[in-house]
Amino acid sequence: MNGETLLETKDLTMEFEGLKALRGLNLQVKRGVIHAIIGPNGSGKTTLFNLISGIYHPTVGKIFFHEKNIAGLKPFQIASLGIGRTFQNIRLFRTMTVVENVLVGQHYKIKEGFMASALNLKRIKKEEERFKEKAFEILKMVRLEGKVNQRATELPYGERRLLELARALSSEPHLLLIDEPTAGMNEIETSQTMEIISRIQDIGVTVLLVEHHMKVVMGISYRISVLDHGEKIAEGTPKEIQENERVIEAYLGRKKR
Numbered sequence: 001m002n003g004e005t006l007l008e009t010k011d012l013t014m015e016f017e018g019l020k021a022l023r024g025l026n027l028q029v030k031r032g033v034i035h036a037i038i039g040p041n042g043s044g045k046t047t048l049f050n051l052i053s054g055i056y057h058p059t060v061g062k063i064f065f066h067e068k069n070i071a072g073l074k075p076f077q078i079a080s081l082g083i084g085r086t087f088q089n090i091r092l093f094r095t096m097t098v099v100e101n102v103l104v105g106q107h108y109k110i111k112e113g114f115m116a117s118a119l120n121l122k123r124i125k126k127e128e129e130r131f132k133e134k135a136f137e138i139l140k141m142v143r144l145e146g147k148v149n150q151r152a153t154e155l156p157y158g159e160r161r162l163l164e165l166a167r168a169l170s171s172e173p174h175l176l177l178i179d180e181p182t183a184g185m186n187e188i189e190t191s192q193t194m195e196i197i198s199r200i201q202d203i204g205v206t207v208l209l210v211e212h213h214m215k216v217v218m219g220i221s222y223r224i225s226v227l228d229h230g231e232k233i234a235e236g237t238p239k240e241i242q243e244n245e246r247v248i249e250a251y252l253g254r255k256k257r
Helices: 045-052 075-081 098-104 107-116 121-141 157-169 187-202 214-220 238-242 245-252
Strands: 005-016 019-030 034-038 060-065 083-085 175-179 206-210 223-228 231-236
Touching (some): 005 045, 005 206, 019 045, 019 060, 019 206, 019 223, 019 231, 034 187, 034 214, 045 060, 045 175, 083 157, 098 121, 121 157, 121 187, 157 187, 187 214, 214 238, 223 238, 223 245
Parallel strands (some): 034 206, 034 223, 083 175, 175 206
Antiparallel strands (some): 005 019, 005 060, 223 231
């Protein structure tokens, strides 16, 4: 790892009607790694993702991406800068085919390509072919290459989650926020998803992961940050986190003996 910081939050605070969901969070995510965010329910994990992706604007603090403060930007502006996201609750276009869902995820790139070639039909056709080729590559990465013409509603649950991941990847993000990717999956599906997330890192995409399944977190993460009641209580390697007394207390409600 080159140690270069891709994403950084400084004193990030989010308050809802007097309740602080995040309290002065300072976080650094290095380029090219899988960085996990864990913590009990209500610890602020989803709030953090909503702030980074522009759904919420922070009460206090800054969010730097490529050294630019993106706090306060709209979701489409943040997406166009190179941040993609999946959601815990699957958000697919149910009546569209698998490949159409992935192509929709490329709409920022498609718009740019269309505007650049509006008077050149041959170039438009080449752009369309390139986007389709990219969509097929991504579907192969997530093991859905045999389902390209099926409707999203026809996929089993685990494959719908992978399709959401493929759609997020189709915008060619530098940073991908992945929210609970293995929720509701069986052990085989979970192992396959771990492999896929590792492949995403291998192609140069930085991953910020929220996940409750500790086997997944410990198995693929380079670094882990732990939140509790909106505050970061620990950070380190998987081994360091497993042995951290504050983390054990937050999860189990008792101190390590």
